[in-house]
Amino acid sequence: MGNAQVADGDSARAWPALVRAYQDVRRDAEAALRRHGLKSLEEYDALLELRRAVRPLSLSELEAETLLRQYQTSRLVDRLEARGLVERTVAPADGRSRLVTLTKAGRLTQKAAGRAYAEVLDNRFAERLAGDELAMLRRLLLRVGAD
Numbered sequence: 001m002g003n004a005q006v007a008d009g010d011s012a013r014a015w016p017a018l019v020r021a022y023q024d025v026r027r028d029a030e031a032a033l034r035r036h037g038l039k040s041l042e043e044y045d046a047l048l049e050l051r052r053a054v055r056p057l058s059l060s061e062l063e064a065e066t067l068l069r070q071y072q073t074s075r076l077v078d079r080l081e082a083r084g085l086v087e088r089t090v091a092p093a094d095g096r097s098r099l100v101t102l103t104k105a106g107r108l109t110q111k112a113a114g115r116a117y118a119e120v121l122d123n124r125f126a127e128r129l130a131g132d133e134l135a136m137l138r139r140l141l142l143r144v145g146a147d
Helices: 010-034 041-052 059-066 070-082 104-126 131-145
Strands: 086-091 094-102
Touching: 010 041, 010 104, 041 059, 041 070, 041 086, 041 094, 041 104, 059 070, 059 094, 070 086, 094 104, 104 131
Parallel strands: none
Antiparallel strands: 086 094
16 A cells, blocks of 8 residues: 555545535435426526626626636526526627626526525524534534635
């Protein structure tokens, strides 16, 4: 085995537990979102950010808010637009740019899907962990993810 290190400590056991928890929550969340016509958490996140925005967003602004890459954001908006959940308009200041906004159907979908998503999160977190445990989990994950 030479100088190779074997990952078998607490860190090595924590990582797969974190990944499995994420996969389980994501699976349940996406199942709930599918019941409201959304195909992924990314679609929900895009609708949520557009709802939160005080004005229509450019693709690059939506990309920054959702943490998607440019090509992913463009394709995602294409899919949402084809289903009538968002619309693109010409940016007044620059006739070449497009802005994205929610349609009425998009707002209604986001609201209904948001309730279902919140139920999944409550079931996975609030019903299984005490308030102080949730706060600690958040702090710990922020520390692990910090650069």
